[in-house]
Amino acid sequence: MTLTRKSLLISLSFLITACGSISNERASDASAVSASASGAYSDQGITSSNVLYFAYDKSDVNSEGRAKIRNLAKIINKEGLNVRIEGHCDERGTREYNLALGESRAKTVAELLVINGVSSSKISTVSYGEEKPAASGSNENSWSQNRRALIKTF
């Protein structure tokens, strides 16, 4: 290795260790613009809303609920109504998992309506998971009111 190369290497390493170079840095501006929902869904046009309750982490309907669905099915068929079924959960468990659980509650109710003679073309289902609780509070009293399906007719 020649002397000049050696000294170049030494001075290079000196530069690195001494951090002789000045870096140029830039702080970027961060801007954000708001948006809002226009013409969002509302319950306008819904004429009745019936509620069924569920056990924790379950989507099966008890005998009381089945009787309620039988009666409702008769009215729905007689009056030619459309049905929107909303499935809801309590706050325990993760939000997306609860969205799936709420759907299985809504679908169980839909199947029972179909069994009782309601045309599936008249039924729509939606899950809100734990996003629209009926009662606030982290206790069994609130939770039992939130594990529900709403059968809305229009």
Next chain:
Amino acid sequence: MNALKGLILILLFVSSQSSLSQLRIEITGGAEDPINIAVVPIDWKLEFPQEEYLHEIIKKDLESFGEFKVLPPEGMLSFPSTEEEVFYRDWRLLNVDYLVVGHANKSEIEGELKISYFIFDIARERVIHKAILSGSIKSIRRVAHNMSDKIYKKVQGIPGIFSTRLAYIDKPSLDDKNYNLRISDIDGFNGISLFSSPQPIMSPNWSPLGDRMAYVSFEEGTSRIFIQTISTGTRSGIKLEKGINSSPNWSPKGDKLAAVLSKEGNPDIFLYDLKRESWSQITEHFGIDTEPDWSPNGKSLLFTSNRSGSPQIYQVNVRSKRVKRLTFEGTYNARARYSPDGKSIVFVHRRDGVFHIATQKIKSGKVRILTDTSLDESPTISPNGNVVIYATKRKDEDILAGITIDGKTKFILPSLRGEVREPAWSPILD
């Protein structure tokens, strides 16, 4: 010197902005052994006073997660602002490990400033970083956060996260009957509502560049995934399918979203190709498959499934679609997120009926519970892998809290507005 004059002016300007902030970091437990650092008030050579002090913002940043103890100006023996003015013994006497000094000047560009600053390693008696940082005078907080990030990187060897942002969802309150998707700086300042709706909003997820947000909105009376450009507010719904449309999660390249659809009758994991605007199916099982998260290398996805009878975390290879179960401890493991190195996962774990945030090395499978709060959910990991923010309850109220991955520092982010949930940490924003 200027900095001392400045200290008096502080009284006039301090906290005028903090009262507007929506989230605030409040440390509830700290690391035992912080690094000592001194940040000398930046010598301000502009013709108008600073409205917010750079060294104060930097101090707050560095102390946020308990890793640093920042020496206040009152304890300093001298106030250097250039490399030549630094006497190492002054700082050794004060037990300082690192020192930051600098001066701010007007830039040639209108509305901008330039800060020349130096970071010193006191024990080794040398400069470990010198830089000229430029930025907008109006965004002085961002300039300070940027400096904090550089200091953090030079001292800790991993990226700082003080310029990152947090997205979260506001619950409707008496003041505002709408659901709001908000973002703010990670220290709670500069909060803004990105999207507001009378119907629920869920599952915010940042694009890999941090310029767009995917989320679920119920504004059409059913769940639908929307993508919004943050800087313009422009938004559009992606192709809607029957049933659940939810849990969007950007691929590391930004070209696809993993998401959940129940169009086949039950929730499964799908990919949405943003360019072709089409869906393809990844998992196929009669149980619930949900909550996908891309691995940092883009090869696999984490997801939650109850196919074994209770919710557990699984990993699926995107190409082969081969599924592997990852969690075996307990009967409720869900909503997992990969650490940035892809070697660990952070998830919701139920033990003795209580929901905690836990972490597990993928290979060893050993679970370590991180949090001692209850009803914990929605963990989100800082882009440097060091900190987890999650949603929890305090006195029946939805709040956000955080913990460092080593478990040493705990903090809460109390909201000044009301109840908040579903935190989502932005990537590092350049």
